[in-house]
Amino acid sequence: MALIVQKxxxxxxxxxxxxxxxxxxxxxxxxxxxxVVVVVSAMGGTTDELVKLAYQVSEHPSDRELDVLLSxxxxxxxxxxxxxxxxxxxxxxxxxxxxxxxxxxxxxxRARILKVEAKRVVKELEKGRIVIVAGFQGITDEMDVTTLxxxxxxxxxxxLAASLxxxxxxxxxxxxxxxxxxxxxxxxxxxxxxIGYEEMLELASYGAKVIHxxxxxxxxxxxxxxxxxxxxxxxxxxxxxxxxxxEVRNRVRSIAHDxxxxxxxxxxxxxRPSIAAAIFQPLATAGISIDTIVQNASVEHITDLTFTVTxxxxxxAMRLVEPIAKSIGARECVSDAKLGKVSIIxxxxxxxxxxAARMFGALSEQGINIQLIATSEIRITCIIDEAKVxxxxxxxxxxxxxEVVE
Amino acid sequence: MALIVQKxxxxxxxxxxxxxxxxxxxxxxxxxxxxVVVVVSAMGGTTDELVKLAYQVSEHPSDRELDVLLSxxxxxxxxxxxxxxxxxxxxxxxxxxxxxxxxxxxxxxRARILKVEAKRVVKELEKGRIVIVAGFQGITDEMDVTTLxxxxxxxxxxxLAASLxxxxxxxxxxxxxxxxxxxxxxxxxxxxxxIGYEEMLELASYGAKVIHxxxxxxxxxxxxxxxxxxxxxxxxxxxxxxxxxxEVRNRVRSIAHDxxxxxxxxxxxxxRPSIAAAIFQPLATAGISIDTIVQNASVEHITDLTFTVTxxxxxxAMRLVEPIAKSIGARECVSDAKLGKVSIIxxxxxxxxxxAARMFGALSEQGINIQLIATSEIRITCIIDEAKVxxxxxxxxxxxxxEVVE
Numbered sequence: 001m002a003l004i005v006q007k008x009x010x011x012x013x014x015x016x017x018x019x020x021x022x023x024x025x026x027x028x029x030x031x032x033x034x035x036v037v038v039v040v041s042a043m044g045g046t047t048d049e050l051v052k053l054a055y056q057v058s059e060h061p062s063d064r065e066l067d068v069l070l071s072x073x074x075x076x077x078x079x080x081x082x083x084x085x086x087x088x089x090x091x092x093x094x095x096x097x098x099x100x101x102x103x104x105x106x107x108x109x110r111a112r113i114l115k116v117e118a119k120r121v122v123k124e125l126e127k128g129r130i131v132i133v134a135g136f137q138g139i140t141d142e143m144d145v146t147t148l149x150x151x152x153x154x155x156x157x158x159x160l161a162a163s164l165x166x167x168x169x170x171x172x173x174x175x176x177x178x179x180x181x182x183x184x185x186x187x188x189x190x191x192x193x194x195i196g197y198e199e200m201l202e203l204a205s206y207g208a209k210v211i212h213x214x215x216x217x218x219x220x221x222x223x224x225x226x227x228x229x230x231x232x233x234x235x236x237x238x239x240x241x242x243x244x245x246x247e248v249r250n251r252v253r254s255i256a257h258d259x260x261x262x263x264x265x266x267x268x269x270x271x272r273p274s275i276a277a278a279i280f281q282p283l284a285t286a287g288i289s290i291d292t293i294v295q296n297a298s299v300e301h302i303t304d305l306t307f308t309v310t311x312x313x314x315x316x317a318m319r320l321v322e323p324i325a326k327s328i329g330a331r332e333c334v335s336d337a338k339l340g341k342v343s344i345i346x347x348x349x350x351x352x353x354x355x356a357a358r359m360f361g362a363l364s365e366q367g368i369n370i371q372l373i374a375t376s377e378i379r380i381t382c383i384i385d386e387a388k389v390x391x392x393x394x395x396x397x398x399x400x401x402x403e404v405v406e
Numbered sequence: 407m408a409l410i411v412q413k414x415x416x417x418x419x420x421x422x423x424x425x426x427x428x429x430x431x432x433x434x435x436x437x438x439x440x441x442v443v444v445v446v447s448a449m450g451g452t453t454d455e456l457v458k459l460a461y462q463v464s465e466h467p468s469d470r471e472l473d474v475l476l477s478x479x480x481x482x483x484x485x486x487x488x489x490x491x492x493x494x495x496x497x498x499x500x501x502x503x504x505x506x507x508x509x510x511x512x513x514x515x516r517a518r519i520l521k522v523e524a525k526r527v528v529k530e531l532e533k534g535r536i537v538i539v540a541g542f543q544g545i546t547d548e549m550d551v552t553t554l555x556x557x558x559x560x561x562x563x564x565x566l567a568a569s570l571x572x573x574x575x576x577x578x579x580x581x582x583x584x585x586x587x588x589x590x591x592x593x594x595x596x597x598x599x600x601i602g603y604e605e606m607l608e609l610a611s612y613g614a615k616v617i618h619x620x621x622x623x624x625x626x627x628x629x630x631x632x633x634x635x636x637x638x639x640x641x642x643x644x645x646x647x648x649x650x651x652x653e654v655r656n657r658v659r660s661i662a663h664d665x666x667x668x669x670x671x672x673x674x675x676x677x678r679p680s681i682a683a684a685i686f687q688p689l690a691t692a693g694i695s696i697d698t699i700v701q702n703a704s705v706e707h708i709t710d711l712t713f714t715v716t717x718x719x720x721x722x723a724m725r726l727v728e729p730i731a732k733s734i735g736a737r738e739c740v741s742d743a744k745l746g747k748v749s750i751i752x753x754x755x756x757x758x759x760x761x762a763a764r765m766f767g768a769l770s771e772q773g774i775n776i777q778l779i780a781t782s783e784i785r786i787t788c789i790i791d792e793a794k795v796x797x798x799x800x801x802x803x804x805x806x807x808x809e810v811v812e
Contacts, residue, residue, distance in 0.1 A: 016462035023463075050482070056422035058489040065492070065500055069485040072478035076456070079475040080463050086471070087464040094471055099549060120549075143505060143526075 003125070004029060006170045007039040007135065007157035012231035013077045014044035022231060023084040025172070026130060030090060035125045037164065039135040039157040040081055042073025063108035067137075067147045071097070074134035074153070082132045092130040095120060097137035097145070102156060104138035104146045110287075111138055111146035113155065116163035133160065151212020158215045162222035169224050171211055172231035177238035178203065178210055181255040181397045185390050189397065192254065193236070196244040199253045199345055202379045206343040207258030216240060252346035252355070252400040257393050259386055261291075261339040262314040263371070264321060265306040268331025271298035275328055279305065282320050288313045292374040292383065306372060308383060311337050339371065340389035343381040344396060356380050362399040366391050409531070410435060412576045413445040413541065413563035418637035419483045420450035428637060429490040431578070432536060436496060441531050443570065445541040445563040446487055448479025469514035473543075473553045477503070480540035480559070488538045498536040501526060503543035503551070507569075508562060510544035510552045516693075517544055517552035519561065522569035539566065557618020564621045568628035575630050577617055578637035583644035584609065584616055587661040587803045591796050595803065598660065599642070602650040605659045605751055608785045612749040613664030622646060658752035658761070658806040663799050665792055667697070667745040668720040669777070670727060671712040674737030677704035681734055685711065688726050694719045698780040698789065712778060714789060717743050745777065746795035749787040750802060762786050768805040772797050 006026065013019050029036050050069050054061040061069075078094040085092035101117030124131045135153025138146050148155055154171055161169035178200065181189040195203075197220035204213040210228050219226045219240060229237025269275055276295070283290060293307040309317045314337050325333050342363075349355045356373075359380055363370060368391065372383040384392055412432065419425050435442050456475050460467040467475075484500040491498035507523030530537045541559025544552050554561055560577055567575035584606065587595040601609075603626035610619040616634055625632045625646060635643025675681055682701070689696060699713040715723045720743055731739045748769075755761045765786055769776060774797065778789040790798055 016459070019463050053422070053482070053486060054489055057425050057486050058493040060493070061489045062492050065485040065489045068500055068502075069482060069489075072481050075478050076459070076475060079471040080459060083460055083464040083467045083471045083475075086468045087466065094474055096474075 001033055001035060002167045003035040003037070003164055004168050004170060005037045005039065005157050005161040005164065005166045006172060007153055008041065008231055009153065009171075009173045010041040010044040010046070011174045012172055013040055013081065016080075019077070019080050019084055022172075023081060023088060025231065026081075026085060027088055027090055030130055037121060037125070037131045037133060037160055037166070038081065039133045039153055039160060040074060040077045041135050041153040042070075043077050046073040046076065064144065067108045068145045070147050071134070071137040071145045074136050078132045078134040082130075085130055085132075090130055091128050092132060093124050094132045094134065095124070096134050097156065098139035098143070100131075100133040100160065102138035102159065104140060104148070106140045106142070106144065106146065108146055110149035111140075113138060113148065113159050116159050118160065118163045121160070121164065151214045154212045154215035155218060158218045158222075158224055158226065161224045162218065166224065168227055169219065170227045170229065170237075171215070172229055173210060174230065174232065175210055176230035176233055176235040177228050178208065178240075178254065180253075180401070181393050182208075182257065185257070185393045186255075186397045188401075191235075192238045194239045194241060194244055195253060196347060197240060197242055198378060199347060200240045202343070202345045202376065203254055203256045206256040206345070206379065206381060207341060208254070208256050211240070251348045252344050254345055255393055255396050255400070256341075256343045256345060257389050258341040259389060260310050260312075261308050261341050261383060261386070262311045262335060262337040263306060263308050263339055263383065264314070264317060264333060264335045265304055266321065266325045266330050266333050267304050269303050269305050269325075270329050271301045271303045276305070278328055279321060279324055280307075282324065283317060286316065286320060288317050288320070292372055292381065294372050294374070308339070308341075308372070338386045339383055340386040340392075341381055341383050342389060342392045342396060343379050344400060345379045347378050349378055349380065358399060359396065362395045363392055366395050368392055407439055407441060408573045409441040409443070409570055410574055410576060411443045411445065411563050411567040411570065411572045412578060413559055414447065414637055415559065415577075415579045416447040416450040416452070417580045418578055419446055419487065422486075425483070425486055425490055428578075429487060429494060431637065432487075432491060433494055433496055436536055443527060443531070443537045443539060443566055443572070444487065445539045445559055445566060446480060446483045447541050447559040448476075449483050452479040452482065470550065473514045473517075474551045476553050477540070477543040477551045480542050484538045484540040488536075491536055491538075496536055497534050498538060499530050500538045500540070501530070502540050503562065504545035504549070506537075506539040506566065508544035508565065510546060510554070512546045512548070512550065512552065514552055516555035517546075519544060519554065519565050522565050524566065524569050527566070527570065557620045560618045560621035561624060564624045564628075564630055564632065567630045568624065572630065574633055575625065576633045576635065576643075577621070578635055579616060580636065580638065581616055581634075582636035582639055582641040583634050584614065584646075584660065586659075586807070587799050588614075588663065591663070591799045592661075592803045594807075597641075598644045600645045600647065600650055601659060602753065603646060603648055604784060605753060606646045608749070608751045608782065609660055609662045612662040612751070612785065612787060613747060614660070614662050617646070657754045658750050660751055661799055661802050661806070662747075662749045662751060663795050664747040665795060666716050666718075667714050667747050667789060667792070668717045668741060668743040669712060669714050669745050669789065670720070670723060670739060670741045671710055672727065672731045672736045672739050673710050675709050675711050675731075676735050677707045677709045682711070684734055685727060685730055686713075688730065689723060692722065692726060694723050694726070698778055698787070700778050700780070714745070714747075714778070744792045745789055746792040746798075747787055747789050748795060748798045748802060749785050750806060751785045753784050755784055755786065764805060765802065768801045769798055772801050774798055
């Protein structure tokens with residue numbers, strides 16, 4: 001008897017009909033003889049409604065209270081799913097994050113899981129029950145409720161799978177897997193049957209929304225195979241795992257894009273030590289996540305420093321950076337909120353020259369100007385005009401499609 | 407520095423504006439130097455919406471899961487209230503029933519409080535915080551969430567007041583206190599400044615909706631004064647306590663009525679031992695609460711047995727009673743769902759003859775037929791046609807008004 005962990009996202013449980021459909025899918029897994037643990041997100045739209053309520057009573061809702069408030073969304077969906085399964089004749093029980101033993105630090109709204117004490121989950125499984133766990137939430141040592149921030153339910157699922165020694169963690173969502181590019185942009189994009197953790201991590205970090213990078217990281221750490229599949233179809237999905245064969249690793253795996261990119265350039269920065277720290281430390285303290293950083297070679301000890309943030313954090317970042325720029329004697333700060341990112345990702349690149357040149361050539365042929373370039377061992381990213389992202393993804397998919405392997 | 411417990415009902419926190427208004431009221435108590443614990447119900451309408459959701463996925467929602475689902479309603483309102491107070495510059499924290507130490511038995515949907523382990527509440531009070539507790543809910547020894555059933559939040563408030571040694575438990579609701587009769591029926595009804603526990607218990611049990619009998623019972627047991635007042639006005643409310651003076655006790659205190667009455671008569675019952683048990687045991691097992699029971703004197707070993715239930719339980723009760731009636735050789739079962747109850751209540755009646763006669767006379771003058779009569783030491787109840795209840799209450803208020811004392 002195998003143990004599997006399934007996770008269903010908010011759109012998969014958005015109303016009573018979809019909850020019933022998800023319940024049938026869970027029942028099928030149980031019928032096949034597996035022990036089943038299910039992690040569930042809040043019903044689609046619920047979290048937004050709760051946030052709206054909070055802002056109706058408070059301009060700056062307390063993080064601690066907001067976490068408790070938001071955690072109710074997943075509790076509602078988990079109980080409804082348990083009721084549905086019981087109505088179908090299955091033994092099922094819902095558990096909150098606290099009851100499932102998801103212990104976190106006290107960093108409200110973006111807590112990290114410290115450990116999973118899954119005694120109660122194990123006890124319920126031993127009674128033959130399907131265990132439905134409210135995702136996205138945990139509890140501190142002081143018994144205060146926390147939420148895990150973005151990608152929280154994916155992370156709950158993988159953490160539980162690791163703790164319980166599950167054979168696989170299945171992430172059910174509204175797309176049917178990981179593709180060679182976003183099928184909405186590239187109709188001929190193909191679904192990947194499998195992908196390695198590192199490649200998936202880069203893909204997820206550089207724009208693919210199908211699974212959160214935190215969950216992929218945790219999967220890699222504990223070597224838990226993660227299946228990403230649709231909750232609406234029976235298609236087979238994409239398996240993220242560590243054993244992807246050498247043969248198919250040596251290629252471009254997929255093309256990622258991200259439309260949520262803004263750029264800040266500090267112009268005319270005196271090139272001396274500690275300047276970068278002076279600029280980035282306050283941003284880190286404010287919780288602003290910096291993505292790409294580029295510093296040009298300096299001319300007469302003066303340089304330009306450019307970095308990217310998400311669009312929603314641009315205004316806050318500018319408010320922090322402008323006085324610093326002034327104090328260190330920089331000329332000015334300029335920003336651009338209408339940018340996008342395209343990336344080619346594949347483990348082949350680290351040993352094979354020429355990928356960058358082919359990528360830049362493909363973009364050049366489309367008349368696309370590259371504003372920033374950033375690379376990792378298995379990824380090349382270009383930051384370009386937002387309006388050109390669609391053309392760029394299509395062109396790159398054409399150029400690399402012969403090697404994109406399903 | 408005194409400690410007070412306040413409770414706000416669902417209509418008092420139905421939207422953001424009302425939550426802010428309640429927060430101002432709480433802040434005022436805090437400003438006066440008191441330690442304040444607040445128990446809050448779910449925002450008006452929330453519980454109904456959650457129940458509706460449950461029945462969309464399940465014909466017979468599991469009690470255990472329904473309790474977890476419904477408990478989220480009070481968690482939402484408690485966090486919103488804590489956020490509002492923090493926004494106003496007050497230190498405040500929300501606690502779930504579990505965090506507040508409300509320990510109950512495992513009778514889901516109608517759990518009884520076994521004890522209150524209020525360590526966390528005390529700790530937060532010592533930090534100078536206003537503590538907002540989610541009402542209506544508790545937790546079992548197995549750490550499963552329960553709800554307390556009807557009157558649950560009132561009961562939470564009084565139990566916390568008893569456990570913390572509060573000077574008073576203030577129940578804020580949408581009426582401004584306890585009256586000599588329902589002011590919607592009797593415009594000249596007057597508000598009572600005070601009332602004893604026993605009288606309030608009878609009033610609440612026989613139709614006054616202002617506070618649940620469970621909470622009154624608990625207040626009497628631990629001798630906690632309970633103030634019932636409006637959350638919308640500054641009027642002084644009614645104090646329920648044990649020290650009501652002898653002088654004013656010797657009167658009719660108030661007239662209660664209840665429109666939710668249905669009657670079942672088992673006709674032609676053989677008058678022999680164990681018949682009553684045969685009829686009522688299955689009803690008790692099914693959780694049907696029987697109110698008044700009347701058995702006529704038997705003629706030739708045949709009698710009629712009549713009892714009342716709430717209207718919503720009539721169909722279920724009939725389904726249970728009909729086969730039993732048949733098996734014990736009764737002639738038939740008849741029911742009437744269109745009944746009401748009127749009661750006069752006052753500690754004076756136990757030593758003073760003539761109250762019953764005056765009550766029956768007043769009803770008779772209105773041409774009202776009395777179907778059943780039931781009494782306690784401090785109450786006389788008549789069951790009459792539903793359509794006559796309004797006239798009956800008015801007539802009784804007129805007859806006894808000279809002695810109804812504010």
